Amino acid sequence: MKFKIDWNAYYWPALAGFVILFVGNIVANPIFISHDNWRPVLLGAAPFIITTWAQTVPIMSGNGDLDLSVGPLAGLVNAVMAMTLPGLGITDPFSMIAIALAIGVASGLLNGFLVTIVRVQPIIATLGTFLTYQGLTLELLPISGGTAPPWMKVISGNVAGIPGVFFVFVLIAVAWWLLGKTAYRRNLLAVGGDIRAAYTAGINVIWVRIVAFIVSGVLAAITGVVFTATIGAADPTIGNPYILTSIAGVALGGVAFSGGQGGLLGAAAGGALLFLIENLFSLAQVSIYYIQIAYGSILLVALALNSMVDRARRRKAQAALV
Amino acid sequence: MSVPALKETPAPLPSAAPLVEFRGLRRNFGETIALADCSFEIQPGEIHALVGENGSGKSTLIKILSGILPESGGELLWDGKVTRIADPRTAQQHGIATVFQETLVLDQLSVRDNVVLGLDRLFRRVHSVADETKLVREALDTIGMNALDPAMPVAALSLAQRQGVTIARALLRPWRLLVLDESTSALDVDARDRLFEALRGFRAAGRSILFVSHRMDEILDVADRSTVLRSGRSVATVTRAETTTDGLLELMSTHEEAQAAEGAARAVPNRALGAPVIAAKGVALLPETAPFDLTVRAGEIVGIAGLEGHGQVAFVEAVAGLRRPAHGAVETDQGAITSFSNAARAGIAYLPRERKTQGIFAPLSVLDNLTISALKRFAHFGILAESRRRAEGRRLIAQSHVATAGLGAPISALSGGNQQKVFLGRLLALNPRALVLNDPMRGVDLGAKQDIYKILEQFASDGGAVMLLSTELAELCLLCDRVAVFHNRALFAVIERKSLDVQALIAAMFGQSGASRGTA
Secondary structure: OOOOOOOOOOOHHHHHHHHHHHHHHHHHOHHHHOHHHHHHHHHHHHHHHHHHHHHHHHHHOOOOOOOOOHHHHHHHHHHHHHHHHHHOOOOOHHHHHHHHHHHHHHHHHHHHHHHHHOOOOHHHHHHHHHHHHHHHHHHHOOOOEOOOOHHHHHHHOEEOOEEHHHHHHHHHHHHHHHHHHOOHHHHHHHHHHOHHHHHHOOOOHHHHHHHHHHHHHHHHHHHHHHHHHHHOOEOOOOOOHHHHHHHHHHHHOOOOOOOOOOOHHHHHHHHHHHHHHHHHHHHOOOOHHHHHHHHHHHHHHHHHHHHHHHHHHHHHHHHHOO | OOOOOOOOOOOOOOOOOOOEEEEEEEEEEOOEEEEEEEEEEEOOOOEEEEEOOOOOOHHHHHHHHOOOOOOOEEEEEEOOEEOOOOOHHHHHHHOEEEEOOOOOOOOOOEHHHHHHOOOOOOOOOOOOHHHHHHHHHHHHHHOOOOOOOOOOEHHHOOHHHHHHHHHHHHHOOOOOEEEEEOOOOOOOHHHHHHHHHHHHHHHHOOOEEEEEOOOHHHHHHHOOEEEEEEOOEEEEEEEHHHOOHHHHHHHHOOHHHHHHHHHHOOOOOOOOOOOEEEEEEEEEOOOOOOOEEEEEEOOOEEEEEEOOOOOHHHHHHHHOOOOOOOEEEEEEOOEEOOOHHHHHHOOEEEEOOOHHHHHOOOOOEHHHHHHHHHHHHHEEOOEEOHHHHHHHHHHHHHHOOOOOOOOOOEHHHOOHHHHHHHHHHHHHOOOOOEEEEEOOOOOOOHHHHHHHHHHHHHHHHOOOEEEEEOOOHHHHHHHOOEEEEEEOOEEEEEEEHHHOOHHHHHHHHOOOOOOOOOOO
8 A cells, every 4th residue: 555645634733833843942942952952852741742642542532531640640650669669679670660550550440430330520530530649649758759760761861872761752652553553543533433333333432431541541650650760759749730731732732622533643743842832931931830821821722723623523514414 | 245136036934933023022211102012023034124103113123123222121032032132232243233324424434444343342353454445345335335435534425425334334244134224315226226136135145134214115115024113013014915105104194193183174274374484495405405495474383394314303403593504595584594693683483302401491490491581671781670570471471371389480390391381481582483393292291282282373373483393293284384394305395284184294204295105
C-alpha cells in the first residue's frame, strides 16, 4: 500500500501550532535548540506530554469519560518510588518499574470499574480517586524528601548523547503503534464514536472503556517515574498542576471531546504546545500567575473551538438521518 | 458469499424442526406492554416476514432476539432449546445477525472498519487487513455495492450506501438467522433486487431470514410465510399462497380502531377555514427525496402519519424550527422558519414527543409549569405580578381541564395525562396561532385524551391551526380535517376527511395508494 498524507487528519492544527511556537522559542532564545538544552527541555516537556497522552485515551472512548486522577496518580507513584520502596529496600529497576506499572493498572481498573460498572459520572468518579491519591501521597510523604535510586540517571541523563527521557517517548509511541495493530484501537474509536453502534455490533463496550482507563493509569504511572528521575526525590504536590494541563493538551491536540476521534500524535503536539508556552513566558520573565491565566484562557478557547467542531459534526450527522 | 442462481424454491415443510420458536413471548416497560403474547416459529431455510403497524411490537421482538432487551416472560427456543440471549455478542455467537432499522454506522471509520465492526475480540483481530478488505468487497458485492472503496470514510456515504454497509456487516458474520428490520427502505431498486436474489440463495442453502418490511410488494415477492403482529400479539401466520395485500392490511388493523373510526364519521367538523398559517413549499427532507407542499390553514386540524422512520417526525421538527430541510422551506406570514425562536415568534407552539425530558419541569409547581413560557406577560419592570399570574393559571387549568390539588402542587404529583394537559396549557398561554404536536397522546389515559381532543377542537374553532402527529390512527380519523401520510421520507398522500379511515391510513403508510392492492 502506498503511503499517503491525509490532509483532513485531526492533528494538523496542533502540529502547525507546535511548529510556530517551536520557532518562536528559538527566535526568543537561540540556545533553546543547543545540544546542552535538549535534556532539560525534554525533561520539562515530558510530564506535559505524557499526562496529555494519559488523558487522551479515556477521552477518545467518549461518553464523557475523562481521568482527573492522572496528575495525583503520577504524584503518588513519585512518592512510592522515592520514599516507600527505598524504605523497604527495593531499589532495582525491574521491581520498581513493575510496581509503578502495577499501580497504574490498579488505578485504571478502579476508575474503569467505578465508571462502567457502578456507573458514576466519570468526572465525579475520577475526582474521588484524585482526592484519594492526594491524601494517600501526603500520608506517605508529608513533605518533600526521599531519594531517587541511581539507575534513574538513565532517564534523567544522556544516553549516547541523546537524553534518556527521549527513549521513554519512543517506548510509549511504539507501544501505542503496536496497540493500533491489534483490534483495540478500532474498538476504542467505535465506542467513542457511537456506543450503541459498537454495542449492537457485538463489541464489549465495558472492557473497551476499562482498558482506556488502564492505559491512562499506566501512562500516569510512567509520568511518576519520570518525575522521580527529574527531581531526584519526591514532592507530594508535584502532580497536581498536570490535571488541568492534560485536559488543555487534549483540547489543543484536536482530540474530540465527544470521543471517537484523535490519537497520540495530536495529543503530543498539544502537550508540547503547553510546555512551549510556559517556556516562552518564563523566558520573558512573566509572573507564574500570568502563566496560570494563560493556561486557563487557552483551555477555554481550545474547548470552545472543540465544541464548535463537535456541534457542526453532530448537526451534519443529524441531517443525514431523517 | 457466492450466490447460486436459483429458480423459485418451494416453501419448507412446516413439519421440520424450527430454528427459532417464540412461545408466548412478553415484554413490558413499567405499565406499558410492548409485547403481549407472541408465538410463532421460523423454519430452517425459510424467509419469514414480520408485519404490523407502529407499536405492534416488531422492534421489541427483534431487540429480544438480538440480545438488546431481555424478555419479561414467555420463552424463546433456539434450536429446540429454551435460550435467553443476554447481549448482542451472545446473539452473534448463536448465529443471529441483525440489521437494525437505524443505520448504526460510525462516520469517522472507514467502510471496511464499519463492516467488520464487532467481529474482533478486545485486542485480537480475527482477520488480517488484506483478508478484511477481500471479505468486505465480497459482502458489498452481494448487494451490488462493489464499487464502494473499503478504505473510504463512511462520512462521505449516502443513506443508501450506509444501509448497505450495515447489511454487509451482518452478512459477514457466520449467521444462521439473518434479521432485517426494515433495512431495505433506503436501498435503491437495484441493490434491493440483488439482496433479494442473495436471500433466495441463502434460503436454498438452509439458512433462515426474518424480514421486517413495510413494503407489501417486497413481502409478496420474497416471504415464504408472514406473521402479523397487532398490539403486541401475533394474530396470524399466513403462507405465501394465502398472502394478499388486503388480507395483511386487514389483519394489522384492530377492531377497536375500526369501531372508533366509524364513530368518528359522526361529527364532521364545521369550522370556518381562514388564511394559511403554516405553508411548506417544495420541502425535501433529504437531498435525494421528493419535494412536497403542505398547508395548514387557520381553523384546520391536519394530521401527520407515517411508519416509524419515514420522515414525518423530521418534517414536524422542521415546522418547529428544530431542523432545516434539505430543500425548500416552511413558511409563515413572517417568512421562512429558520430556527426554533423564529418559529415561536411566528406564533408556532411546539409540543415535543418526550414529555418527561423535553416537556415539563418536574421539580416545579403546576402554576410555574403553566406560566413559565409566558412570564413576560405578568412582569412589570422585571417584577412578577403574582395575582395576575395566579388568575391566568386558574383560567388555563379550567381551559385545559386539568385535575389538580391546586396551583402550588408539584407537577410530578399529577398523572401523565394531566401533566400533558398542563403542558398544553403552557402552550396556550402563549396565545399561539398554531399548535404543532409531536405525538401528544403518548402515555395519556383515556379520560385525558378526551379532554385533549376537546382542547384541540376548541383551539381550532377559535381560529387556530393544528398540526397533529400521532401514532394512534383512530385518533387522527376522529380529529383531523385531513391527514398527510409520509412514506419513504416524503409526503406520500393527503387523505381528506370524506375518505378518512384506519384502513386508508394503513394502506397509505405502507405505500399503497387507495385501498387497491398491488399498486405500489
